[in-house]
Amino acid sequence: MTTLHFENKDEDELRKVGMSKEHRIDPQVQVGLLVDPGGFPLEVHLFEGNKAETTTLIPVLTSFQERHGVTDMVVVADAGMLSAANLNALEDAGFAFIVGSRLTKAPYDLATHFQRHGNHFEDGQILESTRSMGTGKAERERRIVYQWSFKRQKRDDRNINLMIEKAERIAAGKAPLKKARFLKVTGAAKELDQATIDRARQLAGLKGYVTNLDIKKMPGVAVINAYHDLWQVEASFRMAKSDLKARPVFHRQEEAIEAHLTVVFAALAIARHLQDTTGISIKKLVRTLGPLRTVTIRIGKQTITAAPSIGADAREILDCLPAINAPGH
Template structure:
């Protein structure tokens, strides 16, 4: 039976050999190598055990001799017989082991596990998976992705292969459809799919000319560069389910219907609640959502409060108590009001008795009122400074211009002060189906989609600054979409941000050592805190 033995050489090294007993004597089957340090000895012993466990690895009983090296001293002329006790050669040195590379494959393997758990393996595209994981770890250009992947212990595909992968991930490749289907299946398996959150953002380009997609439009950052509009649909926990790209000059209100209808058709969803902010509040949008059989909760503009709360202001003035909720109705259009302020009780919305109205829920918060008053005071001071000529700026709020002169709009200011602390919500869900408190709490989940957008724009660098054509921009957004899903799942499992998880795991470096003509990769020692993160990532059922 073969076994591993260690022999001390004349040079002070330790030779590692595989031997067997034949007729009561030791027969050397293979010389694995000579170690000069404890690390080298551990590597050689592990290699010897591998050979014993699986002789096919190195064809154990026909092992090639270790690479010849130039001896430091002339070896003895006599050659020991096959069954003689070997005499270590004085001065023979196989060469010290060297670390040839280190990498963060522990991090890559952990993220690859999450990628597989989400079902993205259905794409059967290893290069696409590498690009997604590279974007999670360190967002960069396609040309620089190879460096990131090498640092993660991967042998990256060529730049040409990555470009071909980007083409496959474009609009005609069906990648986004399959990623979205996998995301939907993941959400269905893990929780509630009946409530979806929607919002939009803009991504700008440092380009001189517009094209059919990149156009100058309304920018919250007040930019005048060409941009695109991106719509994102997520579940109540912020996990992405649908993403869409629109021309930069397209109004935000016109993006929600294409995204929702595509999602509804893809997954055959007949019953769901869509939550969006006040930017989506248009009579056309609400009518189309209602006609599609979808329920919605949309933020209302505070300027609609005097109409919706006419009865309250008539009977109670502008007095509100902290936490007060008023469940009433709001006209579908500005010309039709079914709320009779002569009736003291607020009407309870019913689609049959109030065909020209939607349900409106208004809530008052003392904390919000304090914040609103502070904002109004700052706006008033800015307006007075412009009116007095102390500040040259474009016309701010509460400044009206008449015959070339500017004055403070005192009426508008007083009206705004009456409405501080109020927040409104419009819905087509009846009160006996969803109480007012649940309407409000569902709307407040919108911070999750805003958090996903922040993650996309900062952690994942979603702005497609290295892409110019429509197809490559769409492919880039598909990669960002998948990377956002991986990042959100990492956050859900670990309870920490994706940046924090990467910072914790990336320093865990595996080392590849070359010794005696072979290379061996040694895993890192993993501290307790980092092991807890890895354990959480390896358990799909862990959520926070």
């Protein structure tokens, strides 16, 4: 899911002010993009700007499943889908899922490891646990897969150090008082929250994933690899928003907005195909091939056709696309 904003302050039945990841207060629409593991677009859907993301997912998946006769779908999503109610709804609708897990429960999930091995992990080490999620009748046991990475630990430690420096400046009065992760404020006293720092250090390098797939059907490494494909979704959104100029949207009527999205969707599918075929980024493809236009000029009774001058970069790209260069194209 993402949002597309409008250069117009007036709301209507579709364009509404809602939660914006960019903290905008303009009317917007919600756009849902369904892609395959490689990022190729399968469907695009339009929703009201104030509609909660979690209420859009199951109807889209169900309709796709019915139209194409798909019987075994795994939904991969980020931690925003992690609430127990959302996961239960997905499961009740017949879908398997893999979602990112927040690390707040990791010390308890991995208590046995920390007791036996302390903070020591092997690079790439995978650990499994289970956790009860939800309350009452909604409570269900969930499988949790964790992986520790040396590279991630270095990145996490660097970020922790930066946050400690920020908290230290605030505690010393060298920076204005504002919320900081490792700052503890008691009355007028400001100091570092050492317990929170120690826990963050303990969890540095860990990443968690929640799934309802049985380990016999999908082992931990496959769960992790499937989740990592999410970057393809983000890449498709970035292409649509920036390289393919999906926003801002200047249309007003719903039909026109849907037509705009259809053009962007088609362009994204073509762009993905071109990128996969040539190995060249969409940005470079647009920049290189965009200026190539054949112009027909009519002066009186004379018609002149001016073909574009194809440079070396453009020719290299076109040579990778045999269909374009085939007779009759």
